[in-house]
Amino acid sequence: MSFNSLGLSDALLKAISKKGYTTPSPIQQKAIPPILEGKDVLASAQTGTGKTAGFTLPILQLLSQGKHLSHRPIRALILTPTRELAAQILANIKEYSEFVDLRSAVIFGGVNQNPQAAQIRQGLDILVATPGRLIDLQNQGLVSLSKVEILVLDEADRMLDMGFLRDIERLIKLLPSKRQNLLFSATFSKDIKKLAMGILHHPVQVEATPENTTVDAIIQKVYPCAKEKKTALIIKLITEGNWKQILVFTRTKQGANKLTESMIGAGIRAAAIHGNKGQGARTKALAGFKDGSLTALVATDIAARGLDIPLLPHVINFELPNIPEDYVHRIGRTGRAGASGEAISLFSPDETVFLRDIEKLVGLKLPKENIKGFEPDPNASTEPIKQGQGRQQRNSTPRKPNTDNSNRSGNNSFGPRRPQQNNDRRSR
Known part of the structure; x- marks a missing residue:
């Protein structure tokens, strides 16, 4: 199968060809067609399989075919858990949108918000964001999500694991009820799928590899x-x-x-x-x-x-x-x-x-190799580590969130969350 067979526009095919790609990856083959049809998608794919292009390419096509407004309200919102992933997604969008008239930007915490707010004021078609910074700007009246047509939660399971449930719920309430929803992740546990179903409407489920498996290479x-x-x-x-x-x-x-x-x-x-x-x-x-x-x-x-x-x-x-x-x-x-x-x-x-x-x-018994001089004492305790870093703490009450989020309240319609591992959340 070639990219030409997926229904992508000539402008996108030109950008794909410029990057040297000729054959779509399995996740791209499975995800791009239903997204282009406007369907909600729940996608599971191993990292490194072209997952990002699996949603950015069809989004670029849908937006470029849609009605263009002079003031360019945000029509696609992509939420990610970390700054690095957000920056990577924007880079991907920039590469593939070279020959289409669409504007995109990224916002995340840890840097001055003023340049980010300035980009939003100038008008954007696509916004890539981490939840914390997006809520901060929304609270200040610097961003409107009332015209969003497509919502993407990338690394959705990780966002839920990291404690972004309430933020996601709050942001969804700011979006139009009629929209397309896409959830992408490397893995989806049964619990995460159940939570995801609260966001998606009659989703098409696609998988590039069996869930929670490791790359054969x-x-x-x-x-x-x-x-x-x-x-x-x-x-x-x-x-x-x-x-x-x-x-x-x-x-x-x-x-x-x-x-x-x-x-x-x-x-x-x-x-x-x-x-x-x-x-x-x-x-x-x-x-x-x-x-x-x-x-x-x-x-x-x-x-x-x-x-x-x-x-x-x-x-x-x-x-x-x-x-x-x-x-x-x-x-x-x-x-x-x-x-x-x-x-x-x-x-x-x-x-x-x-x-x-x-x-x-x-589903594997991982092979063990001993290195002389470093072997553990055969009589050493196998009790899990303490101090909040081990299994004994996994089902305990999560640590108090950072103070800049502690005033966020409201019921969590997505269900219970797993405890955070290292309280990195807003600093991401």
């Missing part, structure tokens, strides 16, 4: 390791393997900072990226990682979604995630676009429950 390994030796082991792997580009995941922001400092002390060019970092620092770290001036990028799960790093060879789970779906998202940063990749997890005894849950989710 990724070599997955588990290295059992004493907890206190993990830092030494990761430094050994990177230096002795002469690895040049490694994305490392920790469970907490403090853990990311501490590991980064240790890596730098060992001569590894590293930087941390998480919610406490300013947008300038995050942008600089990501740029350095992409251009090769940094060897290691140490991240919390904020980076598990939306980072587009071509041909990333290595992902290391310094700590296993306590939510098994996050494992899929983390390792999905490698093995993209047909390339091979390696995902290594450093596994300490107190993460036994986490590993079991991950293996159950992905």
Whole structure:
């Protein structure tokens, strides 16, 4: 199948051809036609499969064919959980809209709002936004959503997991009741599907791969390791393997900072990226990682979604995630676009429950390899970690939200939410 067979306009086909693409990915083949027909869509696809173009291309076509108003009200709203993903989506829109008369912009927190507000005043067809900043601007009367025709929730499961339910509910009340709704995500649990059905109307459900599976091209390994030796082991792997580009995941922001400092002390060019970092620092770290001036990028799960790093060879789970779906998202940063990749997890005894849950989710018994001198004590406790980082805390009362959101009230019609992992929410 070619892009020509999907019903896309000549202007979009020209932009696609300019990027060098000839064949749509499976998710694009399945999602683009029903979107062009104006139907609501619930789409599940692994990261790195062309998911973003799966909704941006048909949106550009629908809007370019619609009635153009001189003042350009926002007609398509794309909500995302993180700044990095929002910026990536806008870049995708800009590339494909080169030959159509549509304006687009992105807004997110952590930067001065004035340039963003100025762009909105000038008129936009498409707005990409994180929920927090969008609500801030709406509260100030700087943005109107009364003319939105298409709503997209990208990484919808992650947004719900991160505690954006109330924000999403509030924003939906500001939209016209008659609109097209699209929910895209790497995975959808049964609970997330149930919640999504509260937004969609008679949706077409499409999948590019079985849910919650890991990319076949990724070599997955588990290295059992004493907890206190993990830092030494990761430094050994990177230096002795002469690895040049490694994305490392920790469970907490403090853990990311501490590991980064240790890596730098060992001569590894590293930087941390998480919610406490300013947008300038995050942008600089990501740029350095992409251009090769940094060897290691140490991240919390904020980076598990939306980072587009071509041909990333290595992902290391310094700590296993306590939510098994996050494992899929983390390792999905490698093995993209047909390339091979390696995902290594450093596994300490107190993460036994986490590993079991991950293996159950992905349907695989992950192979373990011992590295001499780093093995954990065979008598070490397998009790989950404490201090709000482990399974014992998953069903407890979530931590109090950041103060700039604590006054947001109202019932949540989408159902119960899962507790936040690291309270990064508004800083994203």
